Amino acid sequence: MHHAKQSGKGILAREIIALVNPIKAISPECPVAEVAELFLGPDYTQLLSLPVIEHGRPVGVISRYRFMDMYLKPFARELYGKRPIRGFINDKPLMIELDQPLAEAALHVAEKMQFPLTEDFIITRHGKYLGVGFVMDLLKAMELRMRANTDELNQAYTQLKSSQMALVQSEKMASLGQMVAGVAHEINTPLGYVQNNVAMGQEIFMQVRNLLADYEALVDKLLDEQASEEQIAAQMQQISAMRADFDAQEMLGEMQGLMVDSLYGIDQISELVLNLKDFSRMDAAATEAVNINACIESALNIGRNVLKNKVEIVRNLAELPKITCAPSQLNQVFLNLFTNAAQAMEDKGELTIATWFADAALHISVTDNGKGIAEEHLTRIFDPFFTTKPVGEGTGLGLAISHQIIQQHGGEITVESHLGAGTSFHICLPVAKSERRLEVVAA
Amino acid sequence: MSKPTLLLIDDEERILRSLRMLFFTGYTVRMTTDPHEALRILRDEKVHVIISDQRMPLMQGSELLRLAREASPATMRILLTGYSDMEASIASVNEGEVFRYLLKPWVGEEVRRVVAEAAAIAEASFAVQSNKQVAVVKSHKKPRVLIMDHEETTARTVHEILGDRCEIVWASDVQHAMEELARQDVSIVVSDLMLGDTNVGYILKTIKQLNPQTQCIVITSFNDTSRLIELINQAQISRYMPKPVSKNLLARYLEAMLERFHALSAQPALQERQAVAAISDPQEKLQSRNFMGLLGRLRGRMTA
Numbered sequence: 001m002h003h004a005k006q007s008g009k010g011i012l013a014r015e016i017i018a019l020v021n022p023i024k025a026i027s028p029e030c031p032v033a034e035v036a037e038l039f040l041g042p043d044y045t046q047l048l049s050l051p052v053i054e055h056g057r058p059v060g061v062i063s064r065y066r067f068m069d070m071y072l073k074p075f076a077r078e079l080y081g082k083r084p085i086r087g088f089i090n091d092k093p094l095m096i097e098l099d100q101p102l103a104e105a106a107l108h109v110a111e112k113m114q115f116p117l118t119e120d121f122i123i124t125r126h127g128k129y130l131g132v133g134f135v136m137d138l139l140k141a142m143e144l145r146m147r148a149n150t151d152e153l154n155q156a157y158t159q160l161k162s163s164q165m166a167l168v169q170s171e172k173m174a175s176l177g178q179m180v181a182g183v184a185h186e187i188n189t190p191l192g193y194v195q196n197n198v199a200m201g202q203e204i205f206m207q208v209r210n211l212l213a214d215y216e217a218l219v220d221k222l223l224d225e226q227a228s229e230e231q232i233a234a235q236m237q238q239i240s241a242m243r244a245d246f247d248a249q250e251m252l253g254e255m256q257g258l259m260v261d262s263l264y265g266i267d268q269i270s271e272l273v274l275n276l277k278d279f280s281r282m283d284a285a286a287t288e289a290v291n292i293n294a295c296i297e298s299a300l301n302i303g304r305n306v307l308k309n310k311v312e313i314v315r316n317l318a319e320l321p322k323i324t325c326a327p328s329q330l331n332q333v334f335l336n337l338f339t340n341a342a343q344a345m346e347d348k349g350e351l352t353i354a355t356w357f358a359d360a361a362l363h364i365s366v367t368d369n370g371k372g373i374a375e376e377h378l379t380r381i382f383d384p385f386f387t388t389k390p391v392g393e394g395t396g397l398g399l400a401i402s403h404q405i406i407q408q409h410g411g412e413i414t415v416e417s418h419l420g421a422g423t424s425f426h427i428c429l430p431v432a433k434s435e436r437r438l439e440v441v442a443a
Numbered sequence: 444m445s446k447p448t449l450l451l452i453d454d455e456e457r458i459l460r461s462l463r464m465l466f467f468t469g470y471t472v473r474m475t476t477d478p479h480e481a482l483r484i485l486r487d488e489k490v491h492v493i494i495s496d497q498r499m500p501l502m503q504g505s506e507l508l509r510l511a512r513e514a515s516p517a518t519m520r521i522l523l524t525g526y527s528d529m530e531a532s533i534a535s536v537n538e539g540e541v542f543r544y545l546l547k548p549w550v551g552e553e554v555r556r557v558v559a560e561a562a563a564i565a566e567a568s569f570a571v572q573s574n575k576q577v578a579v580v581k582s583h584k585k586p587r588v589l590i591m592d593h594e595e596t597t598a599r600t601v602h603e604i605l606g607d608r609c610e611i612v613w614a615s616d617v618q619h620a621m622e623e624l625a626r627q628d629v630s631i632v633v634s635d636l637m638l639g640d641t642n643v644g645y646i647l648k649t650i651k652q653l654n655p656q657t658q659c660i661v662i663t664s665f666n667d668t669s670r671l672i673e674l675i676n677q678a679q680i681s682r683y684m685p686k687p688v689s690k691n692l693l694a695r696y697l698e699a700m701l702e703r704f705h706a707l708s709a710q711p712a713l714q715e716r717q718a719v720a721a722i723s724d725p726q727e728k729l730q731s732r733n734f735m736g737l738l739g740r741l742r743g744r745m746t747a
Binding site: 184185186187188189190191192193194195196197199200245254255257258261265305308309 | 455457458462464465468498500525526547548549551
């Protein structure tokens, strides 16, 4: 209980308590002339108004302004000097409770405050007079509070920003993981037979070497005049036993075929590695002039694993001017669109990729005949974290990142979809003036 | 004895040619890129071992192996794949009921060893198949089902499915599970992979070493393909279900496993079909050895 109070209201009360000036209040019976003395005295010079209390409870304030207004009238001293101040006070003073939250107190004061500012406010604890507060101090306290809030907000913003970066990174990693898994399969198949063929070659090599050694031994014995008939017969026996086990001609014939296969496999692996390098362009972080059609081909190569056997690809690629862009990022966008399309197909489907140049911009459309996207999903499709995939399968950032990448290129990505008929994405990338001329040359 | 027959299926002919070389001596090798052709061979010829790729344009390997189970139940099924996604791995357990899940690129000697083991087991299965006179003797003792799960839900669902046809024991921690396993052999284990914060893979692997007819159903929210592949090869788990579990599916699996448990109890020769590979993880190997020692001591005390 005690702790709760300290950590809860206690902190807020401390904010108000810092505003309290324990000014000695006056009684309502205090004569006007005496109040005039007090206003002039050194203890009250800071004050706009004097608090008036009765039995410990505030009953009003008398402001310097109001007092002067009354006291500077002709004969006022004579007329009112002996009268109690009670008749001249504002009996609805601005009051705040010690326990009140600072913001609430500030709001209250701001609402009731009169301009020009002629009164201070009274601070009470459980209704009893505690002291006087200055409006300026209250404003200062509020400003401090706001600054603290802003700091907090800034901190929260920075944290959000960094966790968003982390998420974007994890999406990149997820799509990278997907890609690596796909490429791993592509590589593991040729690697599987190439490795096995080499191991087989080694086994056969050993056997052929043994056989050759036996043949050489036979030749040596035949040439050796000292060798006996038995020795020669034994050697021949050994050779024919080996030949029964191991048909060298057949094995070498087989092996020759496996060598051809192996070379083919190694070519395939090299091609895959080249594709990967093309795709990522790790060495070209900065933007460069690129043919978008080449980017599309590169993404298709990398996505081959997901696409093959499932997706029929139709290319309608027009000749395009090169544009300055970050190719690795655009590759990522294309791969994302292609794999999404493949995933939208129940069994098999068609993916149409078209590019054209019009209105000073490159246009790319990626159209599938998959299951389509429901209308209520379509509006959210570029939202971060929006996904219709099962938990754990998609982060819902793929298209959000694609959207961001296209935006950073000054372009636009839009989507159109019909349930059961398919989905079409359209990307438009502006072409800089200097680059447009290239198109004329190319065309 | 004639050479055992090996059937190879892959959409890449170079893989087939390469594998044929690996089994050039000692086997009759049949190979095809067409799964339907493979099924025809299985029906027409006595095939000891089938090795299939997973990703093929005409049919997934796990699907082919499911059909192979029907076409030739005695044939041992092996999957050889270069791509191990979760879905394919689960299908290879639940549908393909594979003996081994092997990865490309492979180690020649290991594949030769696995195939030799599988061929010998298949030969024994063919012999049992032709000995039809053995009736399935159902023991009068109630089958015992052990549920190893931190949450009670699984135990409750199993109870709803099986009622009092089986003795159902629920262990929510490792200690309790070990005691129950020591007390008496179990027919079916339904287990999560994590019990509290203990990975119980080694327990499943050990159970299968000690008691091959015990059938393991793994129910888990834990998704890790390489761990699953390990459990296929080293624990020969019979079914794998992601949480939350469909009650209908679990009911179907439990019935199938009860039936298999009875069949294996009646035909010990068939138990070898679920022979496990040695535990590969050194720490799990140690845990398994300790667990076996503990079981021995506990059982000794209980019978004393």
